Amino acid sequence: MYRKEFLKEMGTSLFQTMKNVYEPFIHDDLQKVEEVMDQTLGIKWVPLMSSDDSSSKLEMKFINGSPIMVIRDGANIHVLSGICHECSNIITVTTLYSTGKCFNCEKEYNFKTKQGDLSLKTIPVKKKDHVIYIGFDKEKKLGGFSA
Template sequence: MNRIEFFKEMRDGLFRTVQSVYEPFLKEDLEKIERAADSALGIVWYPVVNRYGQRENLEMKFVAGQPVILVRQGSNIEAMSGVCPKCSNLITITSLYLTGKCLNCGKTFNFTSHEKGLQLETFPLRRKEETIFIGIKR
């Protein structure tokens, strides 16, 4: 090993050591920043599904008094509002065809192809350990 390789190895080792020492502090600071941003935006996180809880590909739940449609495609989960943006009625979901329809105004939404007759509001999701949380504004 020549000097250049030795100094490169020393630099990389020092960098890894500093990174491993400061990583817990940075992670803690990032969590504080996330909590502050959520507080400023008025977002409250509610547990929706644990890792093994959702078996269906399309499901409607009521979270904090709001209807939420949970769509599962493989390992991805997406959360959308269960209220029609045009007439404010509940959307009726059909698990067989993976569609949602407003019975009042007749607009439909296909959850597999995302063919949009309706523009449904989406909610942010956060996964912590084995639980999925949904962020809803107060």
């Protein structure tokens, strides 16, 4: 082995060793930062469902009395508030046509084509230990509206 190859291998090994030693500490620090950010923003994580749950692609659920829409797009899961952002009424979901409609202000959204005039509020989602959690305001507000 030439000196140049030896020094290159030593550098790679040293970097890998340092990475293996400090990785648990960095992971713990990142979890602490995440917890502090959640407390600062006032987000409380509530379990929604198991990540292995393969129900329909679009469904309406009620969490703590607040309606939410769960949309599955392959492996991705999107969660939206089930309350109309314009008039604060519950959105009616039609799973057959993959649409949501507010009957008060007559606005509609198609989840297949991703088109429509109904404005929807996104709810934060995270996956941990095969469970999907949604984040809502600690003041019992889900999706920006009182529960």
